[in-house]
Amino acid sequence: MKADPRFFGNPTSFWAYVRAISESLGYSIRGASTVRNPSIDDMFAALKKLGQPTETLGTPTNPSQFAFLLSEYFTYRAEILNNQVRVDLMNSVEAFEAYDEVKDSVGARMTGNRILNSKGEESAVEYHVGDSIVRVPLNKQKDEKKRESYLTGIVNLIVAERLNGLPCDYDPRKMTSVDHDGKLYQTFSRRYDGSFPSTRNPIAMWEIKEYYYTTTFGSKISDAVYITSLDGYEREELERGSGIKIHHLVMVDAFETWWGKGRSYLCRMVDILNMGHVDDLLFGREVIRELPQIADDWANHYMTEYVKES
Structure with missing residues (x-):
């Protein structure tokens, strides 16, 4: 959208x-x-x-x-x-089914590597997708609810399939920064959920807001709206000061949370989109329909600008 x-x-x-x-x-x-x-x-x-x-x-x-x-x-x-x-918007069961369908459609194959966190606990599942290797993190739930993060998985697998081996940071551990001709123009306030091709001078950066197992409507969802607006202001400030543009994408899912409890915040997200603080805003199944073309555009930009310059 x-x-x-x-x-x-x-x-x-x-x-x-x-x-x-x-x-x-x-x-x-x-x-x-x-x-x-x-x-x-x-x-x-x-x-x-x-x-x-x-x-x-x-x-x-x-x-x-x-x-x-x-x-x-x-x-x-x-x-x-x-x-x-x-x-x-999907519920957790629908998201699980959609995620499985995406895994099949992109030909994802597990690498067999065990991805552990600092506590020695499994934290992600690693896949081959075409010429890319990509990880899908596990959610922060416990027992039977602890599974791969469905929307993040859908996003990572689709992006990996469309980029087909091009560099991409699917789990940035540093703040995004932009420099040009020896001058640092911007260091963003937060770490994004993904950045292509990297967190330095990215073509695109994205946020994922999935809350399938949220039982109460709390500050986390309202914070998602305010943070999205802040990110937009920082990106616009960069564009005004340098002319450098970064594609800013936000993806949202969880029917019970966003529609059942947070329709006012969905309205505000649509407002934020039309205010120009986000380039694309995708909801649930819309990610599966629209993200492939968006990622193709990123890849074409990379091949035209980055590869030509090198």
């Missing part, structure tokens, strides 16, 4: 209204498991409830173009979430 051109590039004030109206009315319709699509009358009522001015929206009987644009955005957001994202 990419940003909708109708809304991409709107000023901060546009998103201030989106957030204020959404917060006042509620992002979803309680008891209906549906994301709310406010009417123009609802928008006026929401702002009056907050004690905020409504002049920019015109009047309820003669709305401004700004009000109509807000209405279009709320309709778009509700439709994309209610009709696509709700269907694409």
Whole structure:
């Protein structure tokens, strides 16, 4: 999923209204498991409830173009979430089945190497995929729930298959940095979940938000939204200061967590996408549909720029 051109590039004030109206009315319709699509009358009522001015929206009987644009955005957001994202998000059983299908489709074969952590416990499973060797980490659950991380596995295996031996850091242990012509332009605040071809001057970097076994809706999910926004601001700052662009991808899954408990945060993720803080935002099954082409684009960029220069 990419940003909708109708809304991409709107000023901060546009998103201030989106957030204020959404917060006042509620992002979803309680008891209906549906994301709310406010009417123009609802928008006026929401702002009056907050004690905020409504002049920019015109009047309820003669709305401004700004009000109509807000209405279009709320309709778009509700439709994309209610009709696509709700269907694409998977529960743990569906994710397990999808992961197995991806393993078969990319021809993944276990290397037989045991990957252990510092405590001597198995921490990942290693696979041959074409000319790539890639690891899929185990989740942090215990007993029967301790398995390979499904969404991370889907991502790693698809990327490995499309890159076919090109260098890639599937588990960065250092912060991403960007330098050019002897000058360091940016060192990002956090470690990403993946970086191609490496954490130094990457073509792409990505985050994976999978919470299949989360039993309560806590700060972890809300933090995922705020962190994604922070990452976007840092990337935009880099682009403004240097002209250097990095493809920023975020992938999300777990129906019970994101849809069952966190529809408001799904709305905010779609807002973040259309604000330009993320280049692509993929939900559940959408990863399987869209990631192969995205990874092909990364590989083509690498072969055109990196190999040509060498």
